Amino acid sequence: MLIKKPSDIKPSEITDQKHYKDRRKFIQAGLGLTGAAMVPGLWLPPAVQAAREKLAGVQKSQYSTKEKTTDYEDVTTYNNFYEFGTDKSDPAKYAHTLKTSPWTLTIEGEVAKPGKFHLEDIIKQSVLEERIYRFRCVEAWSMVIPWVGISLADIIKRFEPTSRAKFVEFTTLYDPKQMPGQKRRVLSWPYVEALRIDEAMNPLAIMAVGLYGEVLPNQSGAPMRLIVPWKYGFKNIKSIVKIRFTEKMPKTTWAAAGPREYGFYANVNPLVNHPRWSQARERVIGSGSIFTRRKKTIIYNGYGEQVAGLYSGMNLRKYF
Numbered sequence: 001m002l003i004k005k006p007s008d009i010k011p012s013e014i015t016d017q018k019h020y021k022d023r024r025k026f027i028q029a030g031l032g033l034t035g036a037a038m039v040p041g042l043w044l045p046p047a048v049q050a051a052r053e054k055l056a057g058v059q060k061s062q063y064s065t066k067e068k069t070t071d072y073e074d075v076t077t078y079n080n081f082y083e084f085g086t087d088k089s090d091p092a093k094y095a096h097t098l099k100t101s102p103w104t105l106t107i108e109g110e111v112a113k114p115g116k117f118h119l120e121d122i123i124k125q126s127v128l129e130e131r132i133y134r135f136r137c138v139e140a141w142s143m144v145i146p147w148v149g150i151s152l153a154d155i156i157k158r159f160e161p162t163s164r165a166k167f168v169e170f171t172t173l174y175d176p177k178q179m180p181g182q183k184r185r186v187l188s189w190p191y192v193e194a195l196r197i198d199e200a201m202n203p204l205a206i207m208a209v210g211l212y213g214e215v216l217p218n219q220s221g222a223p224m225r226l227i228v229p230w231k232y233g234f235k236n237i238k239s240i241v242k243i244r245f246t247e248k249m250p251k252t253t254w255a256a257a258g259p260r261e262y263g264f265y266a267n268v269n270p271l272v273n274h275p276r277w278s279q280a281r282e283r284v285i286g287s288g289s290i291f292t293r294r295k296k297t298i299i300y301n302g303y304g305e306q307v308a309g310l311y312s313g314m315n316l317r318k319y320f
């Protein structure tokens, strides 16, 4: 399913790809660098990424917003993926060192059917849907992104969680060779995120394997990342290798790094500010204008109808 038909590949795409790779090798050879070396300040074309592959058989979804989507260029060059550096432009430049195939997903903890699975097999058994979702980073910027995803609930059910499974924990790959940003201790690696199991089973929660109808580019969290559109961006963990079902609330990377700044729930809420900035408004990322568009942030990022019930009776200032 992830394999592109030869007829889909334009000859120009192949030559361009080769050209860029050769160019990169040439630049690096001149500087005496090896393939994975990071060169601050040296511009390298984002097209070092793998050839873009179309995903077949993607269905439309009733959960998609009709808002205008953020340009592909912005979605794939303005990223947070600290495993490849902390600048927004770093992931597009450096994430090509991540090898996304083959990819093994390990299922552990409170489930009847734990094990190691080939991601290809999981995807083959799944319905792929286009889900156009609003995306709101805790840094108060936002995008609208046409993901291609699989219902997280559908995936979870296959492993048959036990009655003790109260939380679902997700872990990103740890491999400093492929993810050079992990050589610096900007976060405690590997990146870990988690949801309460009822949040994970909500129909809005998906595992994204693509965007704009194509295989997920590495900088966007290939080959599979979590998307929970009513929560701040940092919950949307990328390049997942492990899903663990637990009875106790897992320790998550950002909540551990800054417990007063990043809560476990991280539900988008314009009334609960970050200690260092307001969450009332958001900067809409988009090209084509020198003016920065701003808009009001909506509670649960506008998905309250589907998710508010998960938090009824909870104090949202305490459980932020």
Ligand SMILES: Nc1nc2c(c(=O)[nH]1)N[C@H]1C(S)=C(S)[C@@H](COP(=O)(O)O)O[C@H]1N2
Pocket: 078, 079, 080, 081, 082, 083, 136, 137, 138, 172, 191, 219, 220, 221, 232, 233, 234, 235, 236, 237, 238, 239
């Ligand atoms: N493994 C991993 N996942 C991650 C991050 C990260 O640094 N590492 N950054 C998070 C943050 S803060 C945001 S805003 C989103 C950014 O996703 P995008 O680059 O696809 O927009 O990814 C989230 N998932």
Ligand SMILES: [Mo]
Pocket: 080, 137, 138, 139, 232, 233, 234
């Ligand atoms: Mo973020």
